[in-house]
Amino acid sequence: MDRLVHHELRAVLSVCSALAVALTVLGLVRGFSAPDSALAKYVGVLLALLVVWTLLKATRIKWISHVRDFEKAVPVEDVDVVLPTDRFLRDHPFSPGLFGMYLVFALPVAFWDPWALGVLLWSPLDWLGQAALVARWERRNGLLLWRGHVGSRPWELSVSRRPPTRTATGAQPA
Template identity: 30%
Template sequence: MIRFVYKQLAYAVVLILSGVIALGVAVAVKGGFRMYAWELLATFFACQVLMGFVSTSRLKKLGDIPTFEAAVPIADPATALSAPVRARARRSLGGSYGAMFALSIVVVTVLALFEPIAALLNCTLAVDPLMRAERAARWERRQGVLLWQGHVEQDQRPADTGQAPVFTSPRRAGRAGAVGAPSGSP
């Protein structure tokens, strides 16, 4: 199980790092950009912002909010979330995002050697997951829960919203800014 917010942030980091590395290689080998590339970059960035707004909306099958609302509480959060945070993150993100990072660096670098703007276009792909992470964090704070994605063995499953199932767990009390955290002195 991995928090929805962390999964989106990891995806954005993979996209940005692969784009920056490819850009460095392409500029070192090929040189700068042509003037038309900036207009293409601005258009692509605007499209990514639009996609980010769609993915953080209430649209069924497209937006995240119906998925969050369909999330069910984890039956036994102590057992399901008992593995150390780093071990869960390594298991959830290490294999899939590590392979995606390696493949992305190779593909984007090859494309950037032909046209360096490809590396910056890859970086703009991070806009959507960053917007989704922000929306999920805000939703978690308002609802007083944490959103999790992954496999949980329990009877109750979230309703099918067209996306990966999302589960919730209550926020832990005692953390700064957490719901139910004590305020003031003892």
């Protein structure tokens, strides 16, 4: 069981690493060239679409909203589980399986058409927006979102109360 924010950030780091390796291999084989202005326009349009998509997911529109899913999450107190420590993202920041899967797919795509890697850039940017949405929801509601409390259904979410913050010495605040 891990926090949804950590899951999203781990996926972003793994996929961006795979894309960076694919671009480096492509540059070493074909040579590095300066990006043109069409690339900047392409990235700008991609980012604008992702911002709109993330804002739509933050609404309560049926079939699009992720906020509705967050609010339907099962409280952890109702489920007999042990929550992992806060250091989970620091201990496991990378997903080797996702990295390998994206790298195996990204290398042939990069040699076929380097511009097609922009399509592969959609998912990490979408996951980054999802992580921001989850972090905002957690902060506003004072809860933490968890995924994977049932091994056979890892997409189901659960929530727990946010632990009280500690001071620099580790003592409880007064």
